[in-house]
Amino acid sequence: MHKYLVIFRDIHKEFSVPELLSVYSLVIRRQKDIVKPKLQEDFFAKTIRSASCDLETDTKKIRGVFYFANFQSDQEAFLVGSRCVLVRAIIRLWSHARSHELCLKQLQSLGKDVFKELLLSEKESFRCRLFSYGRKYSQSETVNRINFYSSILQQFPGKVNLQNFKHEIWIVEDSFPKAGHTNEPSRIDIPNHVYAGLLIAEGCVKQVQKYTLKKRNFIGTTSMDAELAFIMANFALADNLKLILDPFVGTASILISSAAFGAETLGSDLSFTVLKGKNKEENIVSNFRQYKLQQPLGIVRCDILHNPWRHESIMSSFTSFKCHGWLDAIVADLPYGVRESSREFVGEKLHSRFVLNHIPKTSRVGLDNLVSSLFDFATSSLVGGGRLVFWLPCTDEFSERDKTEICHPSFISIAACRQILTCRFHRVLFVFERKAWEDDKLYDSDMSGAFLHQGPFYKDFAAKLFREEKRTEDALWRKGQWHRIE
Ligand SMILES: C[S@@+](CC[C@H](N)C(=O)[O-])C[C@H]1O[C@@H](n2cnc3c(N)ncnc32)[C@H](O)[C@@H]1O
Incomplete structure (x- = not known):
């Protein structure tokens, strides 16, 4: 079991989790070697939970777009995520914390082996992307935020390629304005929470648009x-x-x-x-x-x-x-x-x-x-x-x-x-x-x-x-x- 971050789209929020659960159920039923699919479905349904419930933030009351879920493997997370209309992305979670500094510290403590396991050979290219929810960054601000993680990114054996990449590392920032201090200048730079991980799946909305x-x-x-x-x-x-x-x-x-x-x-x-x-x-x-x-x-x-x-x-x-x-x-x-x-x-x-x-x-x-x-x-x-x-x-x-x-x-x-x-x-x-x-x-x-x-x-x-x-x-x-x- 691995821990994943599910990022939903900001639309039809009541449908997001039930859609994910249904698709999970479909994926489980497809696997004939699974002895008790119902048990597995029930377990998955119990483990999926809103990230804002875990975090002591003011956004608790707002139905957030961030959820934690446990999948058996990246393959399973991919099969589920890539069939959901309301899923924006599923990330294999490496670390999450209240600030970029803490998030970076956690990543550093993971050690080189974790990253080597993910990006096996030097031939495998990757890129890093900043995904911010509730805030828009200029090009230079985005580059600055990504550069903040350069000590970690340098540890990957693969080459950076912004166009043709095999892996995408996501730095996710939840900056949804908190109730009460929406435009407070002193707080605007402080995100509610920061997540870092590897992109496993993107939802199927692009295919649906056709x-x-x-x-x-x-x-x-x-x-x-x-x-x-x-x-x-x-x-x-x-x-x-x-x-x-x-x-x-x-x-x-x-x-x-x-x-x-x-x-x-x-x-x-x-x-x-x-x-x-x-x-x-x-x-x-x-x-x-x-x-x-x-x-x-x-x-x-x-x-x-x-x-x-x-x-x-x-x-x-x-x-x-x-x-x-x-x-x-x-x-x-x-x-x-x-x-x-x-x-x-x-x-x-x-x-x-x-x-x-x-x-x-x-x-x-x-x-x-x-x-x-x-x-x-x-x-x-x-x-x-x-x-x-x-x-x-x-x-x-x-x-x-x-x-x-x-x-x-x-x-x-x-x-x-x-x-x-x-x-x-x-x-x-x-x-x-x-x-x-x-x-x-x-x-x-x-x-x-x-x-x-x-x-x-x-x-x-x-x-x-x-x-x-x-x-x-x-x-x-x-x-x-x-x-x-x-
Ligand atoms: C809301 S529309 C369905 C629209 C359809 N989903 C679509 O995408 O075009 C409801 C349909 O039910 C049909 N309808 C009404 N009463 C019906 C009945 N007793 N039995 C079968 N169809 C009926 C209507 O002719 C109408 O085409």
Whole structure:
């Protein structure tokens, strides 16, 4: 076990640690020689901790970007770090202290052998980089800070090469302004903490940028942002030989990220318009073609409430064969009723002559009905250990308690991370893992809805949001602070 410093990006902070844990879980499950992956996952989850909890700094209350974690090897840290969207870097930690002077002292005490072990031959080039969080340095200041460590850097047998280097040594400075003395001149030069180590992995944000919606062939009003789609794929443990379905596929932006990680994909949606696309060059197929990704195995027009997918309880009544799930993950962005309404097919009695080309009518349905159908479908179709990853809308009143409102006997909750869209409109990404089918004593598809709370936070969400906005607008109008544009 070695100690590493994980530096997260300064964005979607609630998602950072859960994403890292999910990717760790994926990496562990890939290694067939590991006897008890669950034990290892639990141990890793317990050991990861915010660096600011260890340090007596005022930044304790701020959710920091620095975390300590233990990995088995550099290889493991690399596999995990390089797949996370929200990881900036993973550093193999050599020393950390309250000041550069103390940090240098610690490095000197490590002795020559440590560095020789890292940079084995004289042929291996390296460079040193100063990474400062919360402060910007000029070129000359950066050089000065790096030169401060020259007595250590000279001990490396390799040559310095700023362009083509094999190793990168990071001096990391946490200079995030402390509460109370943000601009105090006497304190501005004193960092909160300093870390030094070897760069092992950088996150995958650069690779994800190529999937940006700005350059996507076919998008809609509710297409999922590329970074969030990749985070969802990480939560879904997307990988080679996995099958992932999006039952609210829209423009397939979530499936694109899963396919980019090598998974086979399937999609379905109720809307004929979105599935057809704009024309032959702008549709779901052209999106996959744009990134040279494996096309989905199928895109089906269907309603999740009356879906045609294989259902375990029906299958087992016909045959003695039990497949115990056929999907590795379900990813979904449900229609919140704000930009996209939740709908279902309306039952119509038709003469058999008209059935083939008939496009059924749809009517509005509550979001809570879609959520229970989604759980019902996931219970019968996911393999044991398969993931269900979906978004639900909420308002700013959403609390930690609300996170536990959604539960189901066949699933364990993995994460619930909130994203703030506007001051009033938020949404939460829920991640569930299906329990092993053998542990599923309670399973009864008709009961799934019963475990979802009555009157949950997302029920009638659009009406709640608009009513509330109208009330605020009216109050401001009465006070004369609001000018309605007619
Ligand atoms: C928020 S959008 C999904 C957007 C999609 N993730 C994308 O990136 O384009 C929700 C989708 O759910 C579809 N939908 C609404 N009700 C449905 C239902 N009952 N069954 C299946 N799809 C439904 C809508 O047509 C819409 O395309």
